[in-house]
Amino acid sequence: MTITAAADGSALGNPGPAGWAWYVDEDRWHAGGWPHGTNNQGELMAVLDLFRSTAHVPDEPLHILCDSQYVINCVTKWLPNWKRRGWKKADGKPVLNADLLRQIDDELVGRTYTFEWVKGHAGHSLNEAADARARACATAFQAGAAPVEGPGFGGALSTPMPLSAGRTSPVPIQGDLFGEAAGEVAVEAPPAPSQTDLDVDAVVELEQELLDPEVRSDFGQLAYLLHPDYREVGQSGRLWDRDETVEALGEEAQRHEAFELLEASRLAPDLIQVLYRTESRNGSALRSSLWQRTEGRWRLRFHQGTPEA
Structure with a gap:
């Protein structure tokens, strides 16, 4: 039982x-x-x-x-x-x-x-x-x-x-x-993942970290994860820069969003796209993120979210 x-x-x-x-x-x-x-x-x-x-x-x-x-x-x-x-x-x-x-x-x-x-x-x-x-x-x-x-x-x-x-x-x-x-x-060890698999997994993990209220409330961590040239097209159609996004995420740090991965793929050696859906009390949205590897680490370069009907 x-x-x-x-x-x-x-x-x-x-x-x-x-x-x-x-x-x-x-x-x-x-x-x-x-x-x-x-x-x-x-x-x-x-x-x-x-x-x-x-x-x-x-x-x-x-x-x-x-x-x-x-x-x-x-x-x-x-x-x-x-x-x-x-x-x-x-x-x-x-x-x-x-x-x-x-x-x-x-x-x-x-x-x-x-x-x-x-x-x-x-x-x-x-x-x-x-x-x-x-x-x-x-x-x-x-x-x-x-x-x-x-x-x-x-x-x-x-x-x-x-x-x-x-x-x-x-x-x-x-x-x-x-x-x-x-x-x-797992009874047997799985095959060793490729470098692409490791990079994609790492980026998907970082994307989910950005949904964690603890991360959202940490301005230092947000600045670390977001590229200096970060841009976002919000659900209202507004274009946001990094400083505006860090401030906005801090203000809504306690909002909980469920994550559903749709697709994650490498577009170039140092560029990975993550497509996913989020659900919160405000409804669901489809989201797309571009992560760029800069100076040996992955940082979020661009994000766009669109509410689902």
Whole structure:
């Protein structure tokens, strides 16, 4: 029987006192936290602890409800490429939260799982229950009190490892982006990807990073990813330059958009086009991006978005 659970994280100040929780029902849930952490660390820890707490029933598929596209992307899309690069992002920078991601990677081996994105704070009963427990743990650490941890799964509580304790696993995990994304353990090593495949994967990963609210709110990272001569034709038909785009993205940093890749291809040795669809509460749009390799790294040179009818 499939185990359906919501996983969520909370941080007061982000970073600040942090909590995490997963919730199946009133008899099966677990929560915890740290005196200092980020919301994303809480989200990842909730998923990690859910896998560990159900390790004694490995044949039961997990269906995980998350309101964090960052977590879903990490586990189902970005993780294999990060491992292949030695836990480095496409731009060469270290992967954030690699310690937790390595531990999640270990726990995925032999498990069947799916992820589903749910909108946070929208009345979803399981998500609300997990959010309330994660927030309660963060509040407890803020007050210097012991958090309420819950009963665990079937009376079993896992023992969370410190954030600095990372482990590695050589088994690559593959999955889809959102919704019905099933994890599959690769029994045999796949053929070595071509340089074109690596470059295209890297650019698609960078494109998705630009949809991450944390990246959108980081002016330095936006300036790093956008080419100095960046131009964008917005959905209204307006032409934007890089400075205007960085400011606008910062103002809408909390907007969540689901990503559906349509096509990604190399147009020239140092030019890759990504065609994709986004969906948000404002509707869906078709988007086209041109990424140019400049001074050894990929930067977004041009983008256009068109609303779908």
